[in-house]
Amino acid sequence: MKAIIPVAGAGTKLRPHTYTQPKALMPMAGKTILAVIVDALLNEGIEEYIFIIGYLGDKIQDYVMRTYPGLRCTFVTQNDRRGTGHAIWLTKEAVKNDEVLIVFGDTICDFDVQSILKSKVSQIGIRRVDDPRSFGVAEVDDENNVLRVVEKPLIPKSNMAMVGVYKINETAQLFESLDTYLHNRADDDGEYHLTHALQTMIEKGIKFHAFKVNNWFDCGKKETLLETNATLLKSLAEKTSSPQFPDSVIIPPVNIGAGCKIENSIIGPSVSIGENTTVRSSIIQNSIIGSFAVLDEVVLKSSIIGSDAYIHGMSQSLNIGDNTDIDLG
Known part of the structure; x- marks a missing residue:
């Protein structure tokens, strides 16, 4: 059994952070998105991994x-972003017909x-959503057999979105379908979707x-x-204790990296702070703060602040990339 993890996307919806950091390396709950995924699979005994890299791929590899x-x-x-189908097709030689x-x-x-790894039938992870038009959609029968899959249908016949988890037993047939698909015309958006090969x-x-996911x-x-950061912090709350800082209040759940300096501040709930960050006279809740940042006299809620950022003054909700210097005083 091999795990394939596509991490070649540019993460345009998370800019400005993804100008300098791959989306998969965005921090949360003391880890990165990629580490949360890999750690979970390692705990289940999966030992071999294929990473599909592209944009800022050297950072992911390092x-x-x-x-x-x-x-x-x-x-x-994957040098050219041509869709998930093309990305998986690139792994053909590395997979060698393994599940x-x-x-x-x-x-x-x-x-x-x-249970998914042991299944003798190929599996597709699904979750009910309110508006499935932005997702690949699976049409299933009463016994959860997949009847049809469609990529971003204009008129969905199902509200079961595919979540991006697939267990494929018949990899030879998968790559055969991808070969045929890639030699024909791409979809209207110019990409080759994995959904098409599965259909x-x-x-x-x-x-x-x-199978339904939680x-x-x-x-x-x-x-x-x-x-996601808030949910992961809650799951870790019973395993960790809140650190203490001078004249500060820490409201769990939080994750504060090593080497941080926090003074006269209120931190939490649902806050992740990277290593060696300094926070003075500030109130921060439901936010992710990068490493080596400096926050002085700010009020932040539902914010993401990149590494090496400097912020001084009052604010409410920010989305600040790496190496940013802002004075709101």
Whole structure:
């Protein structure tokens, strides 16, 4: 069993942060998005990984090699962003017809990994959504057999969105379908979607089963990134104790990195702060703060502040990238 994790996207919805940092390396709850995914799979016994890198891919490769020394992994580069189908097709030589678990690098969700890995039928993770038009959609029967999958349908016949988790047993047929698809015309948006190849496999009689996931977070935008951070902090709250700082109030759950200096401030709830950050005379809640930042006399709520940022003055909700200097006084 091999895990394929596509992390080649540019993360345009998380700019300005993704101008300097890959989306998969955005911090949350003391980790990165990528580390949350990899750690969960390592805990379930998956030992071999294929990372599809592209935009700022050298940073992802360096991070993986530094954080997981000795990890059995292969890096495949997608130079042109031509969609998820094209990205998975690039892994053909690395997969070598082994069964695979595909987990998109901006997706965090809870599911029974072991039952999915042991399944003799290929699996597609789904979750009910209010408006499925922005997602790949799975149409399923009463026994959760997948009848049809469609990418971003204008008139959806199902509200079950595909969450970006797939367990594929028939990888030879997957790559055969992708080969055919990539030699034909791309979809109207100019990309080759994995959904299309999966539908081809279904039409050829390959059986897929849909499994429902819990706490699905598509970490591709600010709001869901903050929501995921808050949820992960709550899950870790019983395992960690809140640190103490001079003349400051820490309201859990929080995660404060090593080397931080916090004075005369109120921090929390739902706040993650990176290493070696300084906070003075500030109030911060439901926010993510990068490493080596300096916050002086600010009030922040539902904000994301990049590493090496400097902010002085009063504010309410900010989305500030790395190496930024702002004086709101």
